[in-house]
Amino acid sequence: xxxxxxxxxxxxxxxxxxxxxxxxxxxxxxxxxxxxxxxxxxxxxxxxxxxxxxxxxxxxxxxxxxxxxxxxxxxxxxxxxxxxxxxxxxxxxxxxxxxxxxxxxxxxxxxxxxxxxxxxxxxxxxxxxxxxxxxxxxxxxxxxxxxxxxxxxxxxxxxxxxxxxxxxxxxxxxxxxxxxxxxxxxxxxxxxxxxxxxxxxxxxxxxxxxxxxxxxxxxxxxxxxxxxxxxxxxxxxxxxxxxxxxxxxxxxxxxxxxxxxxxxxxxxxxxxxxxxxxxxxxxxxxxxxxxxxxxxxxxxxxxxxxxxxxxxxxxxxxxxxxxxxxxxxxxxxxx
Amino acid sequence: xxxxxxxxxxxxxxxxxxxxxxxxxxxxxxxxxxxxxxxxxxxxxxxxxxxxxxxxxxxxxxxxxxxxxxxxxxxxxxxxxxxxxxxxxxxxxxxxxxxxxxxxxxxxxxxxxxxxxxxxxxxxxxxxxxxxxxxxxxxxxxxxxxxxxxxxxxxxxxxxxxxxxxxxxxxxxxxxxxxxxxxxxxxxxxxxxxxxxxxxxxxxxxxxxxxxxxxxxxxxxxxxxxxxxxxxxxxxxxxxxxxxxxxxxxxxxxxxxxxx
Numbered sequence: 009x010x011x012x013x014x015x016x017x018x019x020x021x022x023x024x025x026x027x028x029x030x031x032x033x034x035x036x037x038x039x040x041x042x043x044x045x046x047x048x049x050x051x052x053x054x055x056x057x058x059x060x061x062x063x064x065x066x067x068x069x070x071x072x073x074x075x076x077x078x079x080x081x082x083x084x085x086x087x088x089x090x091x092x093x094x095x096x097x098x099x100x101x102x103x104x105x106x107x108x109x110x111x112x113x114x115x116x117x118x119x120x121x122x123x124x125x126x127x128x129x130x131x132x133x134x135x136x137x138x139x140x141x142x143x144x145x146x147x148x149x150x151x152x153x154x155x156x157x158x159x160x161x162x163x164x165x166x167x168x169x170x171x172x173x174x175x176x177x178x179x180x181x182x183x184x185x186x187x188x189x190x191x192x193x194x195x196x197x198x199x200x201x202x203x204x205x206x207x208x209x210x211x212x213x214x215x216x217x218x219x220x221x222x223x224x225x226x227x228x229x230x231x232x233x234x235x236x237x238x239x240x241x242x243x244x245x246x247x248x249x250x251x252x253x254x255x256x257x258x259x260x261x262x263x264x265x266x267x268x269x270x271x272x273x274x275x276x277x278x279x280x281x282x283x284x285x286x287x288x289x290x291x292x293x294x295x296x297x298x299x300x301x302x303x304x305x306x307x308x309x310x311x312x313x314x315x316x317x318x319x320x321x322x323x324x325x326x327x328x329x330x331x332x333x334x335x336x337x338x339x340x341x342x343x
Numbered sequence: 344x345x346x347x348x349x350x351x352x353x354x355x356x357x358x359x360x361x362x363x364x365x366x367x368x369x370x371x372x373x374x375x376x377x378x379x380x381x382x383x384x385x386x387x388x389x390x391x392x393x394x395x396x397x398x399x400x401x402x403x404x405x406x407x408x409x410x411x412x413x414x415x416x417x418x419x420x421x422x423x424x425x426x427x428x429x430x431x432x433x434x435x436x437x438x439x440x441x442x443x444x445x446x447x448x449x450x451x452x453x454x455x456x457x458x459x460x461x462x463x464x465x466x467x468x469x470x471x472x473x474x475x476x477x478x479x480x481x482x483x484x485x486x487x488x489x490x491x492x493x494x495x496x497x498x499x500x501x502x503x504x505x506x507x508x509x510x511x512x513x514x515x516x517x518x519x520x521x522x523x524x525x526x527x528x529x530x531x532x533x534x535x536x537x538x539x540x541x542x543x544x545x546x547x548x549x550x551x552x553x554x555x556x557x558x559x560x561x562x563x564x565x566x567x568x569x570x571x572x573x574x575x576x577x578x579x580x581x582x583x584x585x586x587x588x589x590x591x592x593x594x595x596x597x598x599x600x601x602x603x
Contacts, residue, residue, distance in 0.1 A: 112572020
């Protein structure tokens, strides 16, 4: 690991100022991804600003504004605490399941909600500094495009980058229409809908998100919904636990009698960002919650898939996962 | 030579050495040998000879070295030095560390607490699991600098004097290890995991996460899921699950290795 200066921030304003002034500084929260990347020489900050004393960890009901009746979680809250908070478990069980599907007990005790959003891809070509990678070293090429790409994207990739975004939490947030609150050095707050938070790689794969250097994630807001009774986060991976997704599906339904009133489908492990399937959701509205209709929706999602040399299996796996996730959601989240 | 080691062999060590290599003893005593060299020689002497002397050898090899006060380099000698004060197993420790030093390295290399193991050093194996402020975390991904004012508990802090922690007893009873490298991490993780369950925390395999009252009930499937961050290359998982199940249930659990 390269030498760096460690600084502990006492308040958000000075932390943001320190980061803004130094393009080679990084915030340190849980550190579970950042320290690993520093050990691998992928990240090379000259300053770490430890923001774990800033508070910003509370989970609470939202009393005012457009998301009134929803729940807000602090950007620096631990993943374990978010997943287990009674407000989240009761009203957003999909999010609880997604967080608990990721990493391990130890890592979730360390990782923060904001840090989880900013996880970097686990593409092995990104991690291995002797390999070409446009995300790590723009202009060097993509090792995975013609390399071993079993774990990689089937949606939204570019010739510059075929990496997938690794978070489970964010897939549920995408299905739940979460809003990310950030603050900059001028003290201005802005709200970024989760759909606009992460980017597709295009010609700038080095940019994972639309966050500007110097901005701090203060909170993640969840609007109120009627999806808690019928939701499920399905994660399919190479081993039963503690592995990144081959494919994951966040599914949620609101029904009226036999009819689907509202459907949410978001996928993980398939793109450079959580992949929300709006068209397929629309297909389900007004239809009955039958296997045939779920199949049709799954076909619609996968119609846009462009598999690479080694990951065509994700197309069929994705279809079946969508159907199973929707069926499980209908069953009150019981597999 | 480390200053905390006694430079002379003890009488027991001399006797053991004399039995193993009688022709070399006087020469070595004349030229002087420290205990660490002796222990290295003992290791090189190999299992066969050791086995014959195992009772004495085990007694000697397991004798802890005199606890070392952490040696403090002057802070001026480190470019990115950080002063940090934190509790380790109940004792306040003050260190000046390179900002890059992980908690795992500080425990092992500076505080001589080598129970916590460095497996992958990338947060993928769980061998380095310790508890910080009561929560299980990975010490290989924790900067020592970030531990200011915190309370760290390691495997060395679980037993009370000669009385093992119930989880340690259960791992012995159920043979919850083969090579033992992952064991300190497994035990620390299991102790903290039972505490999480007692607080009612859910897991990915919990049937209904919306139900938030009371402690979590731990089936073997629940234990496996909650312990998935601790990898065991020897594959002692059935025994580890049985050990944890015994401590969780408070009732004797059948030893899995006897039933196969």
